[in-house]
Amino acid sequence: MRNPLNKTITEIKPSGIRKFFDIVAEMPEAxxxxxxxxxxxxxxxxxxxxxxxxxxxxxxxxxxxxLKELRIxxxxxxxxxxxxxxxxxxEMLMTVGGSEGIDVALRAMLDPGDEVLIPQPSYVSYEPxxxxxxxxxxxxxxxxxxxxxxKPEELEAAITDKTKILIMPFPxxxxxxxxxxxxxxxxxxxxxxxDLFVLTDEIYGELTYTGSGxxxxxxxxxxxxxxxxxxxxxxxxxxxGWRLGYVCAPQVIIQQMTKIHQFAIMCxxxxxxxxxxxxxxxxxxxxxxxxxxxxxxxxxxxxxxKKMNVKCFEPYGAFYIFPSIAEFGMSxxxxxxxxxxxxxxxxxxxxxxxxxxxGNVRISYAYSLENLKKAMDRIEEFINxxxx
Amino acid sequence: MREKILxxxxxxxxxxxxxxxxxxxTEQAMxxxxxxxxxxxxxxxxxxxxxxxxxxxxxxxxxxIEVRVTPQRGMGFDKVAERIYNYPEVNAVYLISGSYDxxxxxxxxxxxxxxxxxxxxxxxxxxxxxxxxxxxxxxxKDHGIIxxxxxxxxxxxxSL
Numbered sequence: 014m015r016n017p018l019n020k021t022i023t024e025i026k027p028s029g030i031r032k033f034f035d036i037v038a039e040m041p042e043a044x045x046x047x048x049x050x051x052x053x054x055x056x057x058x059x060x061x062x063x064x065x066x067x068x069x070x071x072x073x074x075x076x077x078x079x080l081k082e083l084r085i086x087x088x089x090x091x092x093x094x095x096x097x098x099x100x101x102x103x104e105m106l107m108t109v110g111g112s113e114g115i116d117v118a119l120r121a122m123l124d125p126g127d128e129v130l131i132p133q134p135s136y137v138s139y140e141p142x143x144x145x146x147x148x149x150x151x152x153x154x155x156x157x158x159x160x161x162x163x164k165p166e167e168l169e170a171a172i173t174d175k176t177k178i179l180i181m182p183f184p185x186x187x188x189x190x191x192x193x194x195x196x197x198x199x200x201x202x203x204x205x206x207x208d209l210f211v212l213t214d215e216i217y218g219e220l221t222y223t224g225s226g227x228x229x230x231x232x233x234x235x236x237x238x239x240x241x242x243x244x245x246x247x248x249x250x251x252x253x254g255w256r257l258g259y260v261c262a263p264q265v266i267i268q269q270m271t272k273i274h275q276f277a278i279m280c281x282x283x284x285x286x287x288x289x290x291x292x293x294x295x296x297x298x299x300x301x302x303x304x305x306x307x308x309x310x311x312x313x314x315x316x317x318x319k320k321m322n323v324k325c326f327e328p329y330g331a332f333y334i335f336p337s338i339a340e341f342g343m344s345x346x347x348x349x350x351x352x353x354x355x356x357x358x359x360x361x362x363x364x365x366x367x368x369x370x371x372g373n374v375r376i377s378y379a380y381s382l383e384n385l386k387k388a389m390d391r392i393e394e395f396i397n398x399x400x401x
Numbered sequence: 402m403r404e405k406i407l408x409x410x411x412x413x414x415x416x417x418x419x420x421x422x423x424x425x426x427t428e429q430a431m432x433x434x435x436x437x438x439x440x441x442x443x444x445x446x447x448x449x450x451x452x453x454x455x456x457x458x459x460x461x462x463x464x465x466i467e468v469r470v471t472p473q474r475g476m477g478f479d480k481v482a483e484r485i486y487n488y489p490e491v492n493a494v495y496l497i498s499g500s501y502d503x504x505x506x507x508x509x510x511x512x513x514x515x516x517x518x519x520x521x522x523x524x525x526x527x528x529x530x531x532x533x534x535x536x537x538x539x540x541x542k543d544h545g546i547i548x549x550x551x552x553x554x555x556x557x558x559x560s561l
Contacts, residue, residue: 312423386420
């Protein structure tokens with residue numbers, strides 16, 4: 014029989030987290046700090062709106078671009094929160110989560126051989142999506158000493174004649190790193206100088222713990238025309254299972270993306286879109302409450318590691334911290350495997366998010382304090398035993 | 402800071418104070434001092450426990466009683482309220498707006514006990530004009546906590 018499979022996809026490695034969680038799955042007693050999704054339920058008024066939309070029989074497709082009413086609300090939200098100005102009718106596309114947006118944007122923009130710069134450690138889908146779109150992923154290895162922020166010299170060193178897109182994964186999964194205004198300024202200059210496009214994945218934007226809040230690279234003068242802005246409801250509104258995200262970009266890009274989206278997906282889930290109108294219009298306070306609780310847990314973990322004398326830079330975004338385990342003289346994977354087997358606590362090796370994650374582990378604080386405490390007590394035991 | 406401390410202990414008065422200090426980025430001693438001060442100021446009035454008696458197989462009957470009264474001259478409603486809330490059977494007394502004056506929550510071991518309280522103690526009070534007793538059939542949520550089910554983490558393993 015002939016090989017039924019495509020060569021490109023078979024050569025792509027499965028996600029490193031997947032492999033690790035297959036082991037976790039066999040240990041039902043283990044405490045996990047591994048999941049990258051909110052532990053909060055979607056605010057009730059959002060769920061209630063979804064139920065209402067079903068009662069009303071709103072079970073048809075929406076337009077390919079998404080519900081107009083929702084896009085208008087999103088455009089207001091982006092103005093209100095991030096000083097972004099997008100036309101809801103021509104510069105926006107509702108997608109099945111932020112992840113569809115990433116995939117479709119890369120497919121709409123890349124020609125074979127185009128290079129995509131991917132700061133790492135970062136979310137696991139940028140590299141495979143680039144390859145599937147015919148592009149060439151080029152990793153930029155971020156450094157712990159810079160708190161895993163992207164530095165202009167790192168960016169400039171990675172740029173070639175073939176570079177077309179820079180992915181900006183901030184606030185970052187897995188490091189929790191953010192890029193503040195002063196960090197973005199020199200990056201913006203280079204993007205313009207080398208005529209690049211930026212695909213900015215700001216899905217964690219609402220979960221930023223700096224005093225000044227999240228700053229979008231798309232808000233800098235001259236950047237809107239070269240930015241593809243990705244956001245969604247999963248992290249900010251605890252709506253992961255609803256599968257709803259959106260892309261804002263110049264009309265020429267949105268037009269081509271809409272073609273792919275239309276042929277592959279049709280439209281984002283209708284019930285989710287109706288519910289999201291309430292989420293984006295009425296839930297600022299719910300989001301603020303969740304952010305505050307995440308922030309308390311973030312401080313708790315940081316202080317625990319500080320007391321243990323474990324090196325850990327202060328992350329200001331998402332719901333992850335990324336402590337260093339380099340002092341124990343083993344790889345991240347070995348550390349995580351032993352922690353799991355010996356203390357039944359699951360955290361994710363930094364290398365699941367790129368080679369530069371070696372020496373660190375990702376700890377998610379999308380868990381109750383009770384869980385965090387139990388897990389941290391065990392991690393402390395483990396570390397004390399390692400240190401002898 | 403006080404508001405943060407209160408919002409945590411309102412939901413969990415047994416929270417470990419060292420943990421709370423770490424979450425709020427302060428010292429445990431500071432939290433202890435604040436708690437003591439707030440106890441003294443009667444901002445914190447007690448640390449009761451929320452119990453689902455239905456599951457404890459202990460018989461309990463509770464009722465919400467709407468009470469209409471005539472306020473006493475010179476003392477308003479407060480004096481009447483005092484006559485009512487001093488009974489140990491009474492859990493809570495609220496002065497409310499609307500078609501009656503007080504909402505009184507009471508608890509007893511049997512229906513008889515509650516009925517006796519209303520007929521023998523509450524109704525005969527001079528200022529009480531009328532009462533209407535509503536027995537609680539089922540308690541779904543109390544103090545912001547849903548009594549029916551314990552929350553379980555149903556998140557599945559997913560690569561992200």
